[in-house]
Amino acid sequence: MPENKRRILVIDDNVTTLKVISAILTRENYSVFTAGNPPDGLDILRKENMHLVMLDLKMPGMDGLETYKKIREIDRDVSVIIMTAYGTVESAVQAMKLGIDNYLQKPLNFDELKITISKIFEKIVMKEDLAILKGELKGDNIFENMIGKSKKMREIFAKITSIAKTDSTVLITGESGTGKEMAARAIHNLSRRRENKMIVINLAAVPEGLQESEMFGYEKGAFTGAYGSRQGKFELSDRGTIFLDEIGNINYRVQAKLLRVLEERKVEPLGSNKARPIDVRIISATNIDLKSEAANGRFREDLFYRLNVISLHMPALRERKADIPLLSGHFLKEVCLKNSMNEKTISEGALERLMDYNWPGNIRELHNVIEEAVVISSTDVIEADMLNLSYERFASPAADQAAGPQDITLFEVEKKSIVNALIKTKGNQTKAARLLGVTRKMIMNKIEKYHISEIVPVRTRNTKKSQ
Numbered sequence: 124m125p126e127n128k129r130r131i132l133v134i135d136d137n138v139t140t141l142k143v144i145s146a147i148l149t150r151e152n153y154s155v156f157t158a159g160n161p162p163d164g165l166d167i168l169r170k171e172n173m174h175l176v177m178l179d180l181k182m183p184g185m186d187g188l189e190t191y192k193k194i195r196e197i198d199r200d201v202s203v204i205i206m207t208a209y210g211t212v213e214s215a216v217q218a219m220k221l222g223i224d225n226y227l228q229k230p231l232n233f234d235e236l237k238i239t240i241s242k243i244f245e246k247i248v249m250k251e252d253l254a255i256l257k258g259e260l261k262g263d264n265i266f267e268n269m270i271g272k273s274k275k276m277r278e279i280f281a282k283i284t285s286i287a288k289t290d291s292t293v294l295i296t297g298e299s300g301t302g303k304e305m306a307a308r309a310i311h312n313l314s315r316r317r318e319n320k321m322i323v324i325n326l327a328a329v330p331e332g333l334q335e336s337e338m339f340g341y342e343k344g345a346f347t348g349a350y351g352s353r354q355g356k357f358e359l360s361d362r363g364t365i366f367l368d369e370i371g372n373i374n375y376r377v378q379a380k381l382l383r384v385l386e387e388r389k390v391e392p393l394g395s396n397k398a399r400p401i402d403v404r405i406i407s408a409t410n411i412d413l414k415s416e417a418a419n420g421r422f423r424e425d426l427f428y429r430l431n432v433i434s435l436h437m438p439a440l441r442e443r444k445a446d447i448p449l450l451s452g453h454f455l456k457e458v459c460l461k462n463s464m465n466e467k468t469i470s471e472g473a474l475e476r477l478m479d480y481n482w483p484g485n486i487r488e489l490h491n492v493i494e495e496a497v498v499i500s501s502t503d504v505i506e507a508d509m510l511n512l513s514y515e516r517f518a519s520p521a522a523d524q525a526a527g528p529q530d531i532t533l534f535e536v537e538k539k540s541i542v543n544a545l546i547k548t549k550g551n552q553t554k555a556a557r558l559l560g561v562t563r564k565m566i567m568n569k570i571e572k573y574h575i576s577e578i579v580p581v582r583t584r585n586t587k588k589s590q
């Protein structure tokens with residue numbers, strides 16, 4: 124199961140049972156939530172993503188089977204264990220009819236409890252792996268407009284799907300251009316709030332002095348120039364989702380106000396003394412490390428924890444290079460179409476360079492590089508020299524070595540050493556030759572022999588940059 128702890132909700136009206144189960148399962152490293160009655164349990168399930176629900180069959184108010192049906196309405200896929208007192212055969216039979224296949228008999232045998240649960244989790248993990256694998260077999264490389272077939276992206280797609288079922292607050296992290304906003308949209312579009320809006324507020328684009336009114340609105344006369352009242356983005360996103368982009372740029376004072384909104388689910392426009400209730404799903408995104416910002420006192424720690432109920436980390440493109448050919452092909456098609464051009468292709472050499480590059484600007488950068496190449500190329504094939512990549516960011520030799528020993532041929536070693544030398548010398552052949560202890564003539568021959576100019580830019584004495 125991806126990084127998150129395995130989450131279990133226990134619903135039982137007996138306080139002692141709740142305490143005991145909770146203690147045992149917490150020790151087994153599960154994350155345990157408890158509810159003393161069905162409505163509270165269902166409430167938790169609506170807000171939080173659970174892997175398993177343990178349900179007492181006999182409770183005052185709403186009985187277990189009725190609760191079970193409600194659970195299924197909220198979450199089709201969550202696993203459920205029914206706990207029945209010894210002898211309540213009829214309910215057990217009924218439960219079986221509903222398709223509940225996991226029982227524990229009360230009084231609980233704790234070893235049996237642990238074994239049953241660990242078996243259920245084995246199944247859950249298998250199911251998740253299978254879903255990921257199925258996507259791969261079907262060639263499902265696109266998910267809510269997001270492209271990717273690497274294991275990392277398929278995990279992201281699975282995680283977005285399960286996050287969308289809940290109403291929990293989400294913090295999306297990742298370098299710039301990794302698709303944080305796309306992920307936020309996917310969550311919204313797959314959630315029960317999809318009929319309503321997702322409103323975006325980019326905190327980096329709003330001056331600190333205006334953030335509060337932009338987020339929470341103001342009343343007439345709240346400040347000089349407030350001739351009328353205006354709704355804030357929180358109110359505008361009522362019943363929908365609000366996306367707080369670049370949340371690291373929020374003013375420190377406004378952080379306190381946001382914290383209160385998160386706690387009370389009410390907003391109070393500037394100049395008003397009436398708080399209005401709002402029903403909104405909050406997703407924020409950042410490319411900075413908020414935890415260390417909190418440690419340095421620049422970001423409120425309590426707010427960080429409130430925002431980071433569920434975390435979603437978008438991997439950098441260099442961590443999922445398997446997606447580069449797919450993404451490049453897709454962008455190529457899109458750009459050609461947009462410019463009413465014949466469809467172009469990418470040469471092998473060019474693709475090799477795309478694969479070697481380490482993409483500090485991630486997918487956005489890849490998109491731009493392809494677009495630029497399409498526009499400047501006059502032929503139907505994109506060649507390596509049409510790609511505008513900077514020298515410094517080619518995969519470092521150190522990274523190659525870190526990958527561990529491999530069986531490679533002597534020729535490959537030679538080729539690699541020359542490539543590395545050229546990276547170090549920013550493509551200067553004379554300097555690269557000196558570095559490798561060979562003549563310039565020799566290195567020139569090898570560059571030609573191995574088509575090295577298709578992998579890394581090479582400078583000659585006459586032209587400043589030639590490929």
Ligand SMILES: Nc1ncnc2c1ncn2[C@@H]1O[C@H](COP(=O)(O)OP(=O)(O)OP(=O)(O)O)[C@@H](O)[C@H]1O
Nearest residue numbers: 268269270298299300301302303304305410486487
């Ligand atoms: N998986 C993907 N498939 C296709 N296009 C993608 C994917 N991820 C991102 N993109 C594209 O890359 C660009 C950047 O995506 P997005 O704006 O979501 O990233 P971001 O993480 O919010 O970036 P920033 O931190 O710079 O705001 C967009 O043009 C988006 O369409």
Ligand SMILES: [Mg+2]
Nearest residue numbers: 303304368408
């Ligand atoms: Mg963004």
